[in-house]
Amino acid sequence: MLRATRRLACLAALGAGLGLAACASAPVSAQETVRSERGAFRVSEFATGLDRPWGAAFLPDGRMLVTERPGRLRLVARDGKLSPAIPGVPEVVAAGQGGLLDVALAPDFATTRQIYVCLAGAAEGGVLTRLATATLSPDMSRLEGTRTLLDAAPAQSSGRNHYGCRIAFGRDGKLFLSTGERFTNKPRAQDLADLGGKVLRLERDGRPAGGNPFLNRPGARPEIFTYGHRNPQGLAVNPATRSLIEIEFGAKGGDEVNLLRAGANYGWPLVSHGTDYDGSPIGTGRASAPGIEEPLRHWTPAISPSGGNFYAGGAFPAWQGNLFLAALNPPGLMRLTMDGDRVVAEERMLWGRTRFRQVLPGPDGLLYILTDETRGRILRLEPAP
Amino acid sequence: MLRATRRLACLAALGAGLGLAACASAPVSAQETVRSERGAFRVSEFATGLDRPWGAAFLPDGRMLVTERPGRLRLVARDGKLSPAIPGVPEVVAAGQGGLLDVALAPDFATTRQIYVCLAGAAEGGVLTRLATATLSPDMSRLEGTRTLLDAAPAQSSGRNHYGCRIAFGRDGKLFLSTGERFTNKPRAQDLADLGGKVLRLERDGRPAGGNPFLNRPGARPEIFTYGHRNPQGLAVNPATRSLIEIEFGAKGGDEVNLLRAGANYGWPLVSHGTDYDGSPIGTGRASAPGIEEPLRHWTPAISPSGGNFYAGGAFPAWQGNLFLAALNPPGLMRLTMDGDRVVAEERMLWGRTRFRQVLPGPDGLLYILTDETRGRILRLEPAP
Numbered sequence: 199m200l201r202a203t204r205r206l207a208c209l210a211a212l213g214a215g216l217g218l219a220a221c222a223s224a225p226v227s228a229q230e231t232v233r234s235e236r237g238a239f240r241v242s243e244f245a246t247g248l249d250r251p252w253g254a255a256f257l258p259d260g261r262m263l264v265t266e267r268p269g270r271l272r273l274v275a276r277d278g279k280l281s282p283a284i285p286g287v288p289e290v291v292a293a294g295q296g297g298l299l300d301v302a303l304a305p306d307f308a309t310t311r312q313i314y315v316c317l318a319g320a321a322e323g324g325v326l327t328r329l330a331t332a333t334l335s336p337d338m339s340r341l342e343g344t345r346t347l348l349d350a351a352p353a354q355s356s357g358r359n360h361y362g363c364r365i366a367f368g369r370d371g372k373l374f375l376s377t378g379e380r381f382t383n384k385p386r387a388q389d390l391a392d393l394g395g396k397v398l399r400l401e402r403d404g405r406p407a408g409g410n411p412f413l414n415r416p417g418a419r420p421e422i423f424t425y426g427h428r429n430p431q432g433l434a435v436n437p438a439t440r441s442l443i444e445i446e447f448g449a450k451g452g453d454e455v456n457l458l459r460a461g462a463n464y465g466w467p468l469v470s471h472g473t474d475y476d477g478s479p480i481g482t483g484r485a486s487a488p489g490i491e492e493p494l495r496h497w498t499p500a501i502s503p504s505g506g507n508f509y510a511g512g513a514f515p516a517w518q519g520n521l522f523l524a525a526l527n528p529p530g531l532m533r534l535t536m537d538g539d540r541v542v543a544e545e546r547m548l549w550g551r552t553r554f555r556q557v558l559p560g561p562d563g564l565l566y567i568l569t570d571e572t573r574g575r576i577l578r579l580e581p582a583p
Numbered sequence: 584m585l586r587a588t589r590r591l592a593c594l595a596a597l598g599a600g601l602g603l604a605a606c607a608s609a610p611v612s613a614q615e616t617v618r619s620e621r622g623a624f625r626v627s628e629f630a631t632g633l634d635r636p637w638g639a640a641f642l643p644d645g646r647m648l649v650t651e652r653p654g655r656l657r658l659v660a661r662d663g664k665l666s667p668a669i670p671g672v673p674e675v676v677a678a679g680q681g682g683l684l685d686v687a688l689a690p691d692f693a694t695t696r697q698i699y700v701c702l703a704g705a706a707e708g709g710v711l712t713r714l715a716t717a718t719l720s721p722d723m724s725r726l727e728g729t730r731t732l733l734d735a736a737p738a739q740s741s742g743r744n745h746y747g748c749r750i751a752f753g754r755d756g757k758l759f760l761s762t763g764e765r766f767t768n769k770p771r772a773q774d775l776a777d778l779g780g781k782v783l784r785l786e787r788d789g790r791p792a793g794g795n796p797f798l799n800r801p802g803a804r805p806e807i808f809t810y811g812h813r814n815p816q817g818l819a820v821n822p823a824t825r826s827l828i829e830i831e832f833g834a835k836g837g838d839e840v841n842l843l844r845a846g847a848n849y850g851w852p853l854v855s856h857g858t859d860y861d862g863s864p865i866g867t868g869r870a871s872a873p874g875i876e877e878p879l880r881h882w883t884p885a886i887s888p889s890g891g892n893f894y895a896g897g898a899f900p901a902w903q904g905n906l907f908l909a910a911l912n913p914p915g916l917m918r919l920t921m922d923g924d925r926v927v928a929e930e931r932m933l934w935g936r937t938r939f940r941q942v943l944p945g946p947d948g949l950l951y952i953l954t955d956e957t958r959g960r961i962l963r964l965e966p967a968p
Contacts, residue, residue: 385770385853389867390874417873468770482774488802489775 226552235545236516238582245278248574253300267297286341288330290317294358302365316363324355327377347404350377350393357381366433372407373400376430387466390418399423411461426464432506445506448472451498465490495541502526505556511563524554611937621901623967630663633959638685652682671726673715675702679743687750701748709740712762732789735762735778751818757792758785761815772851775803784808796846811849817891830891833857836883850875880926887911890941896948909939
């Protein structure tokens with residue numbers, strides 16, 4: 199009861215525009231019960247002892263692979279117990295926002311045991327977003343045959359931020375990879391010869407996917423599916439429409455959820471609904487422009503959405519088809535109600551508490567959240583009894 | 584002879600990479616004879632006493648209209664004598680690079696007496712490139728019915744540079760107008776809702792021309808013909824191919840001559856063959872990019888080409904079909920040999936001497952050059968006897 203009161207006080211402080219300081223002392227904790235718009239849920243700590251968990255994927259047997267940004271991949275048992283670090287992970291540059299970032303299973307993992315990882319990797323000239331693949335050994339103790347599939351060139355020597363690095367599979371089995379613009383003043387995201395600030399669409403072996411929009415444009419990288427992205431750390435397929443949804447960080451405001459259309463330009467750094475960190479305008483100073491896709495939804499002030507997935511499980515019928523975003527700052531969970539590919543409502547949950555890096559539904563229908571903490575956790579949301 | 588010797592010494596100094604200092608004391612002067620690659624010509628002073636002449640157009644009777652940047656329009660008689668300032672000129676903002684800039688005759692001037700001027704004009708929010716029209720009175724003493732046809736919005740309160748402002752008529756009678764990006768850090772030239780950094784294609788009354796490439800793109804300005812231009816001060820139709828050629832200033836290098844294609848992007852400020860004035864890269868730092876038109880020719884170091892026209896007169900048969908550029912810095916005249924729409928050779932003439940703003944052939948087949956001087960002149964090139 200004391201805990202619930204403190205949470206309400208925190209929300210009241212937020213509502214009164216008092217900022218987050220009042221909430222900083224109330225991180226999300228185990229066994230907390232939360233009343234939300236569509237019913238109550240309980241938060242439990244499913245796993246602990248992870249250093250900056252970033253990406254996760256459930257195996258067919260209900261266990262989970264999870265990355266730690268410093269460069270470790272672990273198996274999480276169904277009871278939340280962590281395996282030792284799995285050897286065979288590619289070398290990463292664990293600095294700034296870089297390291298071992300996302301992990302995804304091949305669609306035919308059950309027979310091939312193939313996984314994909316995205317990471318910040320060293321290359322000639324600096325660091326870049328890298329896609330690699332490997333096979334998980336039958337006893338799940340090690341990665342075998344690890345190899346790079348794609349480097350999002352050019353490498354950049356300055357800065358250690360904005361790698362993008364989320365992996366998703368389309369319904370046609372193609373691999374989508376988001377890449378960041380590497381926090382440079384260069385308009386890399388607008389340059390079709392540059393793989394930064396893009397969403398790429400690839401065959402399973404890293405080659406450009408057939409049917410990609412710029413296959414026949416001289417000089418353009420054939421891997422590109424969409425461009426004009428800043429730092430896209432969320433990619434998810436809408437199960438209701440099969441559309442690919444992308445989630446990206448703006449600067450000071452202008453965070454976006456986008457519906458991706460082949461060949462489309464999402465505007466960075468020409469237009470933004472936000473401003474630069476010092477308040478100066480981005481690019482044209484305009485929020486939208488002809489020929490540039492409007493986001494489905496955007497946030498100013500920022501929420502720093504770092505990952506997201508659709509909920510399609512059975513445990514929370516009222517959340518069916520909702521898009522959940524993990525927010526870093528203000529920290530929390532954003533629940534978006536969809537109508538087809540439109541966003542029609544939002545609810546902020548566990549807001550102002552703990553930085554969340556990724557959220558994904560489990561095969562048990564519960565919702566799992568990776569916290570962006572050095573003593574990081576995997577939280578689990580289940581219906582309150 | 585002394586003069587010719589000094590000129591040769593100057594050219595030798597240039598050739599030896601000694602810079603322009605040695606030439607600064609040798610402006611182009613009257614009655615000078617110059618040996619060029621395709622024969623010798625003589626330079627004479629056709630008119631004097633103009634303050635920063637910028638644009639000029641020959642009347643059917645062989646007289647010439649010429650603008651002075653501070654805001655005057657004058658008639659130049661066939662003997663070079665200047666009329667008083669012609670009243671009825673629109674009000675201009677004569678600051679920085681702005682003022683009364685180009686003048687052009689309507690294609691049916693002989694019957695309508697209609698002229699067009701381009702200027703820097705005051706508008707709500709600042710200054711912008713403005714197209715106006717008027718009728719020249721039968722006695723050529725005044726402009727009548729002066730009115731604005733188009734404002735290249737938005738107006739900008741900061742800076743007084745980069746208006747573009749050249750007018751040309753296509754073979755189909757449509758009016759082309761170049762507009763500058765106003766020397767701002769905003770990527771105005773890439774914004775299709777913004778009329779800066781564009782070449783516009785207009786009906787005679789200033790409305791968007793039929794068939795324009797962005798007529799059906801929501802939010803795009805329907806006047807736009809091409810985009811991604813920095814400061815385009817030259818527009819000319821190639822008489823051999825009917826193509827429209829555009830000439831623009833880069834920053835530190837990257838000056839361009841472009842072949843305009845409807846709807847095409849010429850890249851500023853995403854790509855440039857030059858750099859910023861402090862040597863830092865422009866945009867992507869790349870000279871070219873997929874989806875962006877390559878210039879026909881570009882110059883680094885810069886030549887600052889401010890105007891240009893094709894030569895199609897009879898007095899210099901060896902120059903037939905050549906494209907002449909007026910260069911400000913290094914000052915001089917650039918003669919480009921064309922093969923269709925390709926530039927195959929260049930010759931620098933009167934180089935390192937006097938800043939030239941515009942060059943145009945007269946109905947007598949001679950070549951006329953406006954000098955960018957406060958005690959400005961119109962020079963005339965004729966074959967040496």
